[in-house]
Amino acid sequence: MLQYDKLSLNIPDTTKPRVVIIGGGFGGMNLAKSLRDTDVQVVLFDRQNYNGFWPLLYQVATAGLEADSIAEPFRKMFDDHKDFHFRMVRVNKIDPATKTVTTLIGDLRYDYLVIASGSKSNFFGNEQIQKYAFPLKTIPEALNIRSQLLQCFEQASITRDPAERQSLLNFVIAGAGPTGVEMAGSLAEMRKHVLPADYPGLDFSQMNIYVVEGLSKVLPPMSDEAGQKAQRYLEDLGVIVKLNTLVDSYDGETVTFKGGEQIKTQTLVWGAGVTGALIDGIPAESLERGRILVDPINRVQGLTDVFAIGDIAFMKTEKWPKGHPGVAQPAIQQGNHLAKNLRRMLKNEPTEPFEYFDKGSLAIVGRSRAVADLPGNIHLGGFIAWMAWLFVHIWYLVGFRSKLIVFSNWMYRLFTYQRGTRLIIRPFIRKDDKVANEIMLKNEVA
Ligand SMILES: Cc1cc2nc3c(=O)[nH]c(=O)nc-3n(C[C@H](O)[C@H](O)[C@H](O)COP(=O)(O)OP(=O)(O)OC[C@H]3O[C@@H](n4cnc5c(N)ncnc54)[C@H](O)[C@@H]3O)c2cc1C
Structure with missing residues (x-):
């Protein structure tokens, strides 16, 4: 049996500045990768042990792809990073006054904290x-x-x-x-x-x-x-x-x-709908519409040494008065940009404001048609947009193995119309569905 009092985060003490990142999604993962050759200790907390490629999640839901072809374990992604520490744990609270984050199995002090916890489904209180x-x-x-x-x-x-x-x-x-x-x-x-x-x-x-x-x-x-x-x-x-x-x-x-x-x-x-996956301890005045207000270098409004990137961050600019769109590119670009700014801060150099480079948006409809809005007011549709969609999604998938599996899967499906993962491995049964639970039990016993 797991006993919490016997667990600890077990992060080595360090004389280097410690950067703690909450969430290893598009933003957090790119930030951690960009800090690779920086003289800091990087600690990544995520409640799951992998980075997921969410744009292809619907394919897992509709039996088009196996789950492991759209996810990569953090420990594999960072196995060649020095002084990088991953812990699979949820961060429950931050305390900017003591520069500490709190998890179920202990607290950790940070020098720089980056909140990259993304968003969660919004049921509008229903x-x-x-x-x-x-x-x-x-x-x-x-x-x-x-x-x-x-x-x-x-x-x-x-x-x-x-x-x-x-x-x-x-x-x-x-x-x-x-x-x-x-x-x-x-x-x-x-x-x-x-x-x-x-x-x-x-x-x-x-x-x-x-x-x-x-x-x-x-x-x-x-x-x-x-x-x-x-x-x-x-x-x-x-x-x-x-x-x-x-x-x-x-x-x-x-x-x-x-x-x-x-x-x-x-x-x-x-x-x-989605809303920010907020963490306790962020002052109410630093929040707006369920997201964290940040300045042009992604620093949380009203706090020092605490930053927010990606879906959770709300950076108002002249061009983006309602913040950046909740898609992967702002998170990726903010992660990379913040790494550069952290290095500048460590060297006491002036930081540079973040500028979003909008590469456009894509959505796929069915097996071989898509729509695309590209910079310069260019709109594509049909098969050409589908090819663009395919290329972009393979390109940004993490890991060669995933790219290969997804590409071969799509080609197989394009020519055969088949999809290979129509397996009920873990039946879905609502907890309060007594009949279904009983049938399931009888099936297992048989
Ligand atoms: C189904 C779906 C389809 C999408 N399709 C597209 C698309 O086609 N194109 C596109 O550009 N964008 C798409 N998006 C949006 C895109 O995925 C997000 O904008 C992007 O993931 C934001 O990156 P992020 O780093 O802010 O958050 P995420 O990538 O969501 O990462 C957040 C991470 O934080 C972790 N976390 C959260 N809270 C805690 C906590 N308290 N403690 C520890 N860890 C925590 C989570 O486990 C997660 O790993 C899609 C999203 C979904 C859900």
Whole structure:
């Protein structure tokens, strides 16, 4: 049995400045990598032991990729870094007055602290939706969705109740941002090319995929052109797009929209919003809209030696009055830039303000179509955008092994329409579903 009083962080004492990084996502991982040849001790805390490539998470959720092809363990990534220490632990609190971070297994003093804890799903305070909907922010959540989708098809193929079958074959995705659009497109491709062969007894014309968006367009963060194209691609694939529609409630069986319309479904995927993954101890006056206010060098407003980068950071500039978009590039660029500034600070040199270089945005819809907004007001669609999407995602994947697996997987799928990971390895069962829990137990005993 694990006994907390026998655990400690076990970080060696040092005479070098200690940089503590909370979160090894796009921002934290790039910062730690950029500090490689700097004369500091780097301590990285993350509650998981890997860096995940979240833009491909929907592929794990829709049985297109194995989870381990989109993640790389920190210990492998940093095995050749000197004086780098990773601990798999959640940081619960920071105390800027004593320059300490608190974890479940002990405290650690820092000289420089970087908060790179990213964002988490936002259910806007609706506890019922939080309890029953399927968020898509982490690998365990993607695996829950994969199991749930496959279980729905298994159950739909054996139920004798038509209403139950319909509810198992209705899939509602809340939020028509990139995650919602990519999920819906991928699910629609499965319906067309994969599922009829797997479940010959099921009538897939009964399978409905809904994408529901509170705003008036698909892909709200992207251009109108991209949004219209993506909507057309989705509709070509048979996805039902509902704009100006907000989810009001979900009890695990029925989604009710504001306005009263209802859809019976066992699966509501939640991609309708995120908020900062905040940590206790940050002064309230340094927060705005669930994110941490930072100055042009990513220093937390009102604090010294504490920085925030990536999704959690809110840097207001003339060009970005609402902060930078919550996508990977600002996090990557801020991580790299902060490493340079930390080195300048160590040498008592003046720091330089961060400037975001916007490389554009991409979203994929189905197996071979995508939309892209590129700098210079250039908008691409269709196969060319899909090629760009493919190239960018392979390029930024961490590790040669992942690049190879993902590339070969996509080529295999492009030509065969197949997807290889339709496995229910860890069934998804809601804790309060007594019948499902009983069946599962009996299956295991048998
Ligand atoms: C499904 C999905 C699809 C996306 N698609 C795209 C896309 O196509 N293109 C794009 O540019 N962006 C995309 N994004 C957004 C992009 O992934 C984020 O903008 C980016 O990850 C932000 O980087 P970050 O370093 O701020 O946070 P993250 O990459 O989220 O990393 C945060 C890290 O902090 C850790 N952490 C959090 N709290 C604690 C704590 N208290 N203690 C210890 N560790 C902690 C987490 O485990 C995580 O590893 C997508 C995101 C999701 C979820």
